[in-house]
Amino acid sequence: MKRNVVVAWMGALLLLTGCGEPSHPRVLDQFDVQPHIDYCAAQAARTLASLEEPTLIPNSIDADTCTWRMASVGSWTCGFWPGQLWYLYEATGQESWREAAKRVTDLIVPVGYRRARNHDVGFILSTSVGNGYRLTGEPAYRDAMLAGADSLVQLVNPAAGTMLSWPNMVKRMGWSHNTIIDNMMNLELLFWAAAEGANEPLYQQAFRHAEVTMQYHFRPDGSAYHVAVYDAESGAFEKGVTHQGWQDETMWARGQGWAVYGFTLAYRFTQDERFLQTAMRAADCYLKRLPADWVPYWDFDAAEQLSEPQPRDASAAAITASALLELAGYVAEEADAERYFTAAVRTLQALSSADYQSRESKSSFLLHSTGHMPRGWEIDASISYADYYYLEALVRLQRLQRNEPVLGK
Ligand code: GLY
Numbered sequence: 001m002k003r004n005v006v007v008a009w010m011g012a013l014l015l016l017t018g019c020g021e022p023s024h025p026r027v028l029d030q031f032d033v034q035p036h037i038d039y040c041a042a043q044a045a046r047t048l049a050s051l052e053e054p055t056l057i058p059n060s061i062d063a064d065t066c067t068w069r070m071a072s073v074g075s076w077t078c079g080f081w082p083g084q085l086w087y088l089y090e091a092t093g094q095e096s097w098r099e100a101a102k103r104v105t106d107l108i109v110p111v112g113y114r115r116a117r118n119h120d121v122g123f124i125l126s127t128s129v130g131n132g133y134r135l136t137g138e139p140a141y142r143d144a145m146l147a148g149a150d151s152l153v154q155l156v157n158p159a160a161g162t163m164l165s166w167p168n169m170v171k172r173m174g175w176s177h178n179t180i181i182d183n184m185m186n187l188e189l190l191f192w193a194a195a196e197g198a199n200e201p202l203y204q205q206a207f208r209h210a211e212v213t214m215q216y217h218f219r220p221d222g223s224a225y226h227v228a229v230y231d232a233e234s235g236a237f238e239k240g241v242t243h244q245g246w247q248d249e250t251m252w253a254r255g256q257g258w259a260v261y262g263f264t265l266a267y268r269f270t271q272d273e274r275f276l277q278t279a280m281r282a283a284d285c286y287l288k289r290l291p292a293d294w295v296p297y298w299d300f301d302a303a304e305q306l307s308e309p310q311p312r313d314a315s316a317a318a319i320t321a322s323a324l325l326e327l328a329g330y331v332a333e334e335a336d337a338e339r340y341f342t343a344a345v346r347t348l349q350a351l352s353s354a355d356y357q358s359r360e361s362k363s364s365f366l367l368h369s370t371g372h373m374p375r376g377w378e379i380d381a382s383i384s385y386a387d388y389y390y391l392e393a394l395v396r397l398q399r400l401q402r403n404e405p406v407l408g409k
Contacts, residue, residue, distance in 0.1 A: 027345045033398045036352045037091050039365070040391050044088055046363035054103055057081045058364075060371065061382040066362050071384070073107050076120035079127035080384035082108065086131035087391045090408065091398070098136070105132045105141070112144030116151040119165040122186025124148075127388060130192065134409065142196065149193030149202055152186060156205050159235030161212040162228075169243075176232035180243070181217055181224045181255045184210065184262020191269035203269075210266040214278045216240070217259075222285035223251040223300075224259040244372055250301035254370075256286045257319035264327045268407075279327055280336065286320060287343055294343070294350040298370035311379050314356055315369040315386035321347040322393035326406050348397065351390055358382055365390055 047058055047068065057078050059071035071078045085101035088094075105128045112125055125148040133141035155163040162179040163186070169175050187206040194203035216237040217228050225240030225248070245252030263279035266272070289300050297303030298313040324344035328337045350356060351366060358364045364382030371378025396406050 027342045031345050031349050031352075031397075033348075033394050033401065036348075037391070037394050037398065039352075039357065040084070040387070040394070041088050041092060041097075043358065043363050043365050044084060048100060050363060054100065055107060057104060059384050060378050061362050061364055062378065063367075063380040068363075074111055074114075074117075074124070076118075076123050077384055078108060078111075079124045079129075080388040083127035083131050083388050084384070084391055086128070086135055087388075087395050090131075090135055091391075091395055101132060102136075105129055109140060109144045112146075112148035112151070114151065116148075116155055118167060119152065119155060119163050119180070119183045119186050121148050121152045122189040123182075126186075126188050126192070130189070145189065146193050146196065146198055149189050149198060152189060153202055153205050156209070157230070157232060157235065159233065160230040161208040161235065162230070163209055165227075170232075175227065175229045175241075177230040177235070179209075179213065179217075179228050179230070180226055181213070181228075181262070182258045184213060184266065185258055187262065187269075188265050191265070195269065206266075207270060207272075210263070210270070210272075210275055214263070214274060218278070218281070219249075222281035224255050224282060226252050226255045244374060246299040246302035246306075246373070250299050251285070251289070252299050253286075253296040253313045253316035254298075254319065256282060256296075256300075257316040257323070260286060260320050260327065261323035264323045264330070267330055268326070276330055279323075280331065283320070283324060283327060283340060287339075293355075294347040295356065295368070298373050302373075311370050311373070312368045313370040314351060314366045315383055315389065317347050317351055318366070318386050318389035318393060320344075321351070322389045322396060325393060325396045325400065329406055344393065345397065348390075348393055 057071040058068040058081050059077050060069050061067065082101050082104040085097055089097035089101055108124060108128045111121060125145055129141045129144050132138060133145060157164055157177045160177050163183055164177055165180040165183045166178055169178050187210060190202050190206035217224050226242040226245050228240055229238045230236060231238055241248045242252060245255060259282040260279055263275050263282060266275040267279060290296055295312050295314055295317045297310045303310040321344045324340040328340035331337050356366050356368055358367050362382055365387040367382055369381055369383040369386040371381060371383055373379060399408055400406055
């Protein structure tokens with residue numbers, strides 16, 4: 001098993017540097033994580049203080065305002081704010097963060113017991129209730145996660161072997177069975193539930209979803225389609241299209257981030273080498289085409305082909321940085337581990353600069369994310385999932401600096 005190769009790799013470098021001096025790879029010495037975790041805590045405290053009710057769920061701040069739009073319980077983004085609060089509790093040990101996290105997480109628990117309206121139940125529960133369970137062992141959180149996994153798996157189409165991501169697009173778009181690359185993220189809930197002793201089919205369904213996605217969702221260069229459309233009856237793959245990217249054949253930045261993260265977590269739970277290779281191909285394609293400052297435009301091809309300047313997507317950078325920290329720990333070659341690890345740190349450095357941190361201007365952590373460009377929503381905005389994955393990546397990096405497992409306890 002190659003888990004935590006990064007820790008071993010850092011240890012090996014320590015030996016190579018000689019003299020018995022405790023030493024980390026140079027890239028780590030160039031980035032001090034703690035001030036940025038402190039920054040996130042200060043910004044989140046500002047957000048909390050600004051809420052009319054402590055149970056409100058901040059979602060996004062448009063480019064031209066300083067005011068949070070709120071998420072409703074059940075929307076796909078509602079877990080990211082409580083997830084940030086759990087990470088702050090983990091990073092600081094302060095009881096006030098635990099109380100704040102619990103207050104919102106308890107509102108989200110019922111989502112686990114509802115019929116899944118779409119694949120997002122995984123995003124919703126893993127970030128909020130899942131982190132809460134990881135850090136507190138609260139049995140009600142475990143039960144809600146297990147119930148949510150049972151509900152999510154109902155979306156599987158046995159003919160296709162994948163989950164129906166968007167039931168509402170079946171009629172609207174004529175996509176009789178559709179699976180989006182983002183859906184890979186929700187396998188975490190199924191694999192987790194299977195590891196917790198839930199029924200065996202849950203693991204098999206998640207595994208099959210990843211296998212089919214691996215087969216049909218990628219172009220030869222390793223870039224991912226946003227949406228794969230299958231025939232609901234036969235399960236046959238029909239076409240790859242987009243919903244949030246620029247065009248069907250272009251590389252939507254956040255989708256590519258979900259691909260890297262999703263296949264990395266699929267490898268974490270299965271140790272299937274093919275999933276590792278898929279994560280690496282997706283990562284390599286992303287890194288090859290990344291702008292020099294490490295933060296992608298919302299769609300790689302739109303930025304290259306359109307004459308007007310295109311907005312960035314800091315959320316894609318944060319998601320990918322967090323994934324690369326984990327991926328670096330699984331790869332066999334030291335050169336690959338170093339490449340992914342360095343890219344993750346460089347990305348975090350870029351996001352932690354005055355160009356991307358909101359600082360005094362807004363109480364979010366980051367600026368410059370793009371939610372849904374084709375619909376004109378949340379363009380160049382602050383968005384809760386960008387903040388969540390940024391903080392997650394900082395916490396992961398801090399664990400590695402302390403020679404702890406990248407995923408925590
Ligand atoms: N999962 C929805 C999005 O990435 O926008």
